[in-house]
Amino acid sequence: MKINPAEIDLVLLSDSIQVDHFCCADREGSIALQNFLTHHALDNQKKKLSTTWVIVKKSDPQNPIAYFSLACASIDVNDLDAVDLKGCPTFERFPALLIGKFAVDDRYQKKGLGTLLMDYVYAITIRLSGITGCRYLIVESKPTSTWFYEDQCNFIRVRELDGGNVLLYKNVLTLTVE
Amino acid sequence: MIWNTHVAYAGMNMAEPFNTTIILKNEDARRFREYDNNPWNHENDRSRAAAKRAQELAKAIKF
Numbered sequence: 536m537k538i539n540p541a542e543i544d545l546v547l548l549s550d551s552i553q554v555d556h557f558c559c560a561d562r563e564g565s566i567a568l569q570n571f572l573t574h575h576a577l578d579n580q581k582k583k584l585s586t587t588w589v590i591v592k593k594s595d596p597q598n599p600i601a602y603f604s605l606a607c608a609s610i611d612v613n614d615l616d617a618v619d620l621k622g623c624p625t626f627e628r629f630p631a632l633l634i635g636k637f638a639v640d641d642r643y644q645k646k647g648l649g650t651l652l653m654d655y656v657y658a659i660t661i662r663l664s665g666i667t668g669c670r671y672l673i674v675e676s677k678p679t680s681t682w683f684y685e686d687q688c689n690f691i692r693v694r695e696l697d698g699g700n701v702l703l704y705k706n707v708l709t710l711t712v713e
Numbered sequence: 714m715i716w717n718t719h720v721a722y723a724g725m726n727m728a729e730p731f732n733t734t735i736i737l738k739n740e741d742a743r744r745f746r747e748y749d750n751n752p753w754n755h756e757n758d759r760s761r762a763a764a765k766r767a768q769e770l771a772k773a774i775k776f
């Protein structure tokens with residue numbers, strides 16, 4: 536059964552959120568996304584390295600069922616000679632927002648939470664882009680998760696990175712202009 | 714006292730910051746320019762609906 540959006544809240548991670556019970560393993564059995572939330576997310580947030588937003592049920596507001604972490608980033612276009620598009624501005628640098636982590640608790644998979652979570656990423660991006668320059672949304676995805684970003688969210692695949700993750704991006708204008 | 718502070722930091726269980734600089738060259742740069750010239754070409758009904766939902770959610774987010 537799908538999660539009803541009216542039954543959940545998005546909150547910024549804080550000391551009052553109980554992260555210890557969050558459970559998330561990928562298809563290869565890695566629990567890196569679980570470990571980040573349980574061991575590093577709050578520490579990184581206090582050091583201003585990233586912020587982590589969690590989805591909680593209104594009936595259980597201390598226990599996260601999904602989360603994402605964000606950080607400021609930039610896209611540097613270091614090869615303008617490769618470009619031959621008349622009328623296209625040739626900026627070398629674009630401000631961006633990086634989705635550093637994006638995870639749904641294993642017990643809440645296949646309930647539409649990934650889509651809801653991305654709606655909230657977009658919502659924060661929309662708000663942020665009204666406060667500061669933010670032209671692109673970037674994500675480094677596990678190869679097994681790229682279908683979600685490409686097929687469900689219309690991110691553009693750039694390339695596979697060293698280590699196997701896949702770099703994807705999306706222009707924020709597509710979120711803010713009808 | 715300074716020494717103790719240093720030791721405390723060295724022992725902290727700290728995650729690596731995310732890789733926040735994306736460098737595009739050659740074919741990556743060419744495709745980036747093509748996309749950036751008209752990103753709406755890649756949108757569809759699903760993604761446009763998501764953007765609408767996000768615009769509504771954005772009004773209520775507090776930060």
